[in-house]
Amino acid sequence: MVESFGTRLQERIRALGPLCVGVDPSRQLLEAWGRPDSVEGLEFCSLAVLEAVLGTAAALKPQVAFFERFGSAGYRVLERLMADARDADILIVADAKRGDIENSNAGYAEAWLHDRSPLAADAVTLSPYLGVGALAPLLAMATQTGRGVFVLAATSNEDGRAIQTARTDDNERVEELILRTVAEINQRDDGRGSVGVVLGATRDRPAFNLSSLGGPYLVPGVGSQGASADNVARLFDRCPQGTVLASVSRAILEAGPERSALRDAAQRWRDDLSAALL
Numbered sequence: 001m002v003e004s005f006g007t008r009l010q011e012r013i014r015a016l017g018p019l020c021v022g023v024d025p026s027r028q029l030l031e032a033w034g035r036p037d038s039v040e041g042l043e044f045c046s047l048a049v050l051e052a053v054l055g056t057a058a059a060l061k062p063q064v065a066f067f068e069r070f071g072s073a074g075y076r077v078l079e080r081l082m083a084d085a086r087d088a089d090i091l092i093v094a095d096a097k098r099g100d101i102e103n104s105n106a107g108y109a110e111a112w113l114h115d116r117s118p119l120a121a122d123a124v125t126l127s128p129y130l131g132v133g134a135l136a137p138l139l140a141m142a143t144q145t146g147r148g149v150f151v152l153a154a155t156s157n158e159d160g161r162a163i164q165t166a167r168t169d170d171n172e173r174v175e176e177l178i179l180r181t182v183a184e185i186n187q188r189d190d191g192r193g194s195v196g197v198v199l200g201a202t203r204d205r206p207a208f209n210l211s212s213l214g215g216p217y218l219v220p221g222v223g224s225q226g227a228s229a230d231n232v233a234r235l236f237d238r239c240p241q242g243t244v245l246a247s248v249s250r251a252i253l254e255a256g257p258e259r260s261a262l263r264d265a266a267q268r269w270r271d272d273l274s275a276a277l278l
Contacts, residue, residue, distance in 0.1 A: 005123055005148025005194040006186075006215045010242035012058045012091060017274040018242075020093060020218070021053045021266055022249025023062040023081070033257040039073045042066070046081045049253065050088065052262035056270050059091035059122070061218075061247050079118040091122040093218065093245075097152065099127030102134045109141035113149075123148035125198060125218070129163075132181045139185065139195060148194040148216070153178040156200025156221030179208040186214030201227030201235060201246070211238040216245060223251025223269070233276035246273050 025045040027037040035041035050060060062081060067074040085092045098108040111117055112124040123142075126135055126149050135151065142149050154164050154175040164175040172180075179197060186193030196216035199206075202225055210217070217236060221227045229246070236244045248269045255265035 002144070002146035005142065005146060006196065006243075008122075008146070009058070009091065009148065009216050009245065010240075013242040013245065014278070016056070016058045017270040018244055018246050018277050019053075019057045019266065019270040019273050020059040020061050020245045020247040021049060021057045021252055022095070022247055023049050023060055023066075024249050024253060025066045029253055029256075032254070035257070039070050039077060042070060042074060043077045043080070045257070046077060047084065048257060048259055049262060050081060050084055050090070052256075052259040053252075053266045054088055054090060056263065056266045057090065059093050059245060060085055061093040061095050061249075063249075064094055064096040075119070082119065082121060093150065094119070094121035094124045097125050097127050098138070099130055099135065101130055102136060105134055106137040109137045113138060113141040113145055113147045115145055120145075121147065123150055123196070123218075125150045125152065127152050128178055132178060142194045146194075148196060150196045150198050150216075150218040151178060151182055153182075153197040154199045154203045154206065156202045156225055156227075161203075173206070176206050176208045179206065179210075179213065182215060183208075183213050199235075201225075201232045203235075205235055209238075210236055211240065213239075213243075216243045219244060219246045222246045222273075223248045224254075229269075229272040229276040232273065236277070241278060244277055246277070 023046055025042050030037050030041040035044055067078040082092050111119050112121055128151050166174050182195050182197050185195050193215040198218045200221040201219050202221040232246050252265045255261040
C-alpha cells in the first residue's frame with residue numbers, strides 16, 4: 001500500500017520542523033524586490049525562495065493565482081518550481097483551492113494529484129462549498145498516489161467567517177461539519193490520513209476536538225496576519241506531534257531578495273515554530 005501523505009508529512013515535520021513557506025510572487029512583491037512584474041521576475045522570485053529555504057522548511061506553498069496570471073508561461077514557471085522542489089526533496093502544497101461538482105473534480109484530480117501531470121503536487125488545497133462529497137475524485141486520487149489534500153474549514157481571512165460559522169439545518173457550524181466529515185474520512189489503521197484541513201491561526205478554537213482529525217492541519221495567518229508561533233501552539237495544543245504545518249509567507253518574503261536574508265528569516269520562524277510545537 002502507498003504510504004499516506006499524512007504519514008510522510010509527519011515524518012518531514014519531525015525531521016525539519018513545522019514551517020511551510022508561502023511562495024506569493026505578487027506584483028507588489030516583485031517590485032519590492034526590484035524585479036519586473038514579468039515571467040522572468042516570477043521565475044527569479046520562485047527559485048530564490050526555494051534555494052533559500054532548503055533544509056529549513058518542510059514544505060513550500062506556491063499560491064497558484066500569482067503564476068496563473070501569466071497564463072501558460074506562468075504555469076511553466078510553476079512546473080519548474082515543482083520539479084526543482086521534487087529534486088531537492090521538499091514537499092509542495094499547491095494553494096489552488098480547487099473544488100467543483102464531482103465530474104469536474106475528476107479533472108482537477110488528474111491535474112494536481114496524478115503522477116503523470118507536471119502540476120502534480122504533494123498536496124493541494126480544496127474548497128468544499130459545492131459539498132465535501134463532491135471532492136470524492138480528489139480524495140480517491142490522493143489515496144491512490146500517496147498525495148494529500150487540505151480542505152478549507154476555517155480560513156484566516158475575516159470575510160470567510162460569515163460562511164464558515166453559519167449553521168446547518170442540524171445547528172452545526174459549517175466549519176465543524178467540514179472538520180467532522182474529514183475526521184470520518186480519515187478513519188484508518190495504517191497511519192495518518194491523507195485528508196487535512198486548512199484552519200487559520202487567527203481563528204478561535206472550534207468546538208470540534210482538533211486532536212481527533214486523523215490528518216494534518218495547514219495553518220495560515222502566521223506572521224503578517226498577526227498570529228505568532230505561540231498562538232499556533234495554543235490552538236493546536238492537544239494535536240499529535242507533527243500534524244501541524246504552519247504557513248508563513250509575507251513575513252519571510254519581505255526579507256528578500258537576498259537569499260541570505262530570506263534564509264535567516266525562514267530559520268527564525270522555523271526555530272520559533274519548532275520550539276512551540278515540537
